[in-house]
Amino acid sequence: MKDDYIHQGKRKQLVELLRKKGIADEAVLQAMNRVPRHLFMDSGFLEHAYVDKAFPIAADQTISQPYTVARQTELLEVKSGDKVLEIGTGSGYQSAVLLEMGVQVYTVERQNELFKKTSKLLPRMGYRPKKMVFGDGYKGLKEFAPYHGIVVTAGAPELPKDLLAQLKVGGRMVIPLGKTTQIMTVYTRKGETEFEKREYGAYRFVPMLEDKN
Numbered sequence: 001m002k003d004d005y006i007h008q009g010k011r012k013q014l015v016e017l018l019r020k021k022g023i024a025d026e027a028v029l030q031a032m033n034r035v036p037r038h039l040f041m042d043s044g045f046l047e048h049a050y051v052d053k054a055f056p057i058a059a060d061q062t063i064s065q066p067y068t069v070a071r072q073t074e075l076l077e078v079k080s081g082d083k084v085l086e087i088g089t090g091s092g093y094q095s096a097v098l099l100e101m102g103v104q105v106y107t108v109e110r111q112n113e114l115f116k117k118t119s120k121l122l123p124r125m126g127y128r129p130k131k132m133v134f135g136d137g138y139k140g141l142k143e144f145a146p147y148h149g150i151v152v153t154a155g156a157p158e159l160p161k162d163l164l165a166q167l168k169v170g171g172r173m174v175i176p177l178g179k180t181t182q183i184m185t186v187y188t189r190k191g192e193t194e195f196e197k198r199e200y201g202a203y204r205f206v207p208m209l210e211d212k213n
Helices: 005-020 026-034 043-048 066-076 093-100 112-124
Strands: 083-087 104-109 131-134 147-152 167-177 182-189 195-203
Touching: 005 026, 005 066, 026 066, 026 093, 066 093, 066 147, 066 167, 066 182, 066 195, 083 093, 093 104, 093 112, 104 112, 112 131
Parallel strands: 083 104, 083 147, 104 131, 147 167
Antiparallel strands: 167 182, 182 195
C-alpha cells in the first residue's frame, strides 16, 4: 500500500484544482490532501486517481469525483468529534475524508461485494469507522441516531423520511435528489418537525436502491 511523493504531488495539484473550483473549507481540502485516493481504486484506473473524475469500482458502482466528495463534505458543515451517518460506503473514499477530519463515521452499504471489500480495506489503511453495516440505506442506522450530519452518496429518487428523522436539531443532510439527474439538496433540521431545504445544482450519481439485501 504505497503512497509515494509522486502520489502526494498529484494530490496537491488536485487540491489546488478543487480550490479553484470553489471549495473553500480548509479542513475539507486538508483531508482531501491526506487521503490516498489511488488506494481506493481498481488497478486499471490507478494512473487517473488524481484526475477530477468518477471511475468504476466493483458491483457496477463508482468512486465519486473528488469535487463531488469535497462539495458534499463542505455542505455538511461538520467539525472534529461530530457524528455523521454515510449512506453508501462504496469504495470507502468519502468515509476516509470524513475520518481524516476527525468525524465519527457510521456508514451503510447495500452491495455485499463492496461491503466485504471496503470493510477490510479501511482498517488496513488505518481508517476505522465507528460502525460499518451491510444493509438498506433508506432505513439509516436508527440505533445510533441522532447525527450531526447525514451524507447520501447515491442518487435518491425521493426523500427518505427515515433519514430525516435521524438528524439532530441543527444537523444537516446532504442528498442528491432526482431520477436521471440529481439536484444536490441540503436539509437542515430547525426543530422537531421543521426543516429548511436548499438546493446546490445538478449532479449525476449512481441510483440509490432499497431492499437490495
